[in-house]
Amino acid sequence: MSFANSHEIITNQDGVHEHLVSIVEKHLSHPFQKPIHPRSLAGFKQVEQQVEQLGKPIIFDSCCGVGDSTINLAKLHPDHFIIGMDKSGHRLNKNEAYEQHGIDNFMLLRTDLNDFWRLAVEAQMLPQKHYILYPNPWPKAKHVQRRWHGAAVFPSIIALGGELEMRSNWRLYLDEFKLALQVAGQEGEVAQFEPSPTITPFERKYQASGQALFKLTAKLSLG
Numbered sequence: 266m267s268f269a270n271s272h273e274i275i276t277n278q279d280g281v282h283e284h285l286v287s288i289v290e291k292h293l294s295h296p297f298q299k300p301i302h303p304r305s306l307a308g309f310k311q312v313e314q315q316v317e318q319l320g321k322p323i324i325f326d327s328c329c330g331v332g333d334s335t336i337n338l339a340k341l342h343p344d345h346f347i348i349g350m351d352k353s354g355h356r357l358n359k360n361e362a363y364e365q366h367g368i369d370n371f372m373l374l375r376t377d378l379n380d381f382w383r384l385a386v387e388a389q390m391l392p393q394k395h396y397i398l399y400p401n402p403w404p405k406a407k408h409v410q411r412r413w414h415g416a417a418v419f420p421s422i423i424a425l426g427g428e429l430e431m432r433s434n435w436r437l438y439l440d441e442f443k444l445a446l447q448v449a450g451q452e453g454e455v456a457q458f459e460p461s462p463t464i465t466p467f468e469r470k471y472q473a474s475g476q477a478l479f480k481l482t483a484k485l486s487l488g
């Protein structure tokens with residue numbers, strides 16, 4: 266990842282995706298049927314066991330990349346157990362050294378969130394806070410269903426409940442997520458912010474490149 270020369274998002278959308286509402290409605294009314302991968306189930310069981318043993322409130326750091334944010338959140342929330350998750354094991358491995366840094370209230374898991382979130386909902390292993398920091402933007406209109414709010418797993422993000430915080434350098438991503446929340450009967454707020462300190466590598470890179478950063482916050486109510 267090169268530093269301080271990150272480009273602004275380029276998209277062929279001039280506003281919220283024209284089909285977003287119908288896509289979200291479709292996903293809300295049809296359960297996501299894709300079979301859970303056995304590896305995802307095994308990883309989930311490992312987390313579930315640890316969470317049960319610890320008996321602490323949990324925080325999800327979804328799409329945690331190398332896990333820097335997971336470490337930072339663990340320091341900020343010593344009474345919580347932070348679960349950092351990313352599908353890229355290569356990225357996660359970079360942070361193994363942190364485990365020797367005197368904090369043990371976190372774990373990093375390689376998993377596909379399309380599976381993990383559904384498993385967590387099914388087991389009612391629900392986070393008090395849920396961070397999704399700088400998700401892949403997929404800025405081309407034709408890729409809207411790869412954005413989390415356009416994905417079939419979106420209803421599970423809501424069903425996890427808790428205080429959701431998403432951050433992005435692309436405001437439209439968060440405005441779309443907010444609209445998707447509204448379609449699901451939930452409320453969210455989007456605002457520009459200045460991270461101090463920065464807690465993820467992408468955040469550091471965007472800030473060093475002078476880009477505006479945005480966050481969406483929502484208190485998800487379980488119906």
Ligand SMILES: C[S@@+](CC[C@H](N)C(=O)[O-])C[C@H]1O[C@@H](n2cnc3c(N)ncnc32)[C@H](O)[C@@H]1O
Nearest residue numbers: 328329330351352353377378398399465466467
């Ligand atoms: C732009 S990076 C941001 C990483 C980190 N949050 C940061 O701010 O530095 C997006 C991350 O989302 C992860 N990701 C994308 N889809 C995923 C999925 N289905 N399950 C788990 N992780 C996923 C990618 O592997 C990547 O590490």
